[in-house]
Amino acid sequence: MSTLSDILEHNTRFVQQREYQEFLTDQFPNKRLVVITCMDTRLVELLPRAMNLRNGDVKMIKVAGGVVAHPFGSVMRSIMVAVYKLDANEIAVVGHHGCGMVDLNGQEILELAQKAGVSKQVLNTLNHSGIDLRQWLTGFPSVQDGVLNSVRMIRNHPLLPAGIPVHGLVMDPETGKLDVLADGYLAESK
16 A cells, blocks of 8 residues: 555555544744754654644644744745744744755765656756755754754845744754754844
């Protein structure tokens, strides 16, 4: 049986047994918090439990490395929507120890893409169109750097209002322990 078949079979039971009722909420985050974190599988249940988050409490944005890679990319757009349309008034960037984005080699990813069938011609065309694929696919030197760079990018974004606390944290993916790198309540405003 395929993964999709398993999911759909479970979903049928889930809906028929009305298991969804315990998750009913609205679109506005109860804690008015946006959390940007990594897509790492170890954090799926651990991070919300370690942060005392329940369904409906936060807007959770998951992306490789938990980073805001571009000031006008989709992660930053999601933050803007959460702040301006969904009443979020605080942001937390949560990285984790043992992140696969630390020292990720963009060239290695491109070589794996070629092995999977992406032609060298496609890669050359993209590189010649102004996209630096190696840079785009490269990780960061440390989890702390990734978190703090994201915190700075969010805090200094020209379209966000001044005074929104932006926190930076690093989590232990085994214990859930959080270490604060940047306390948004102590930060200077723009």
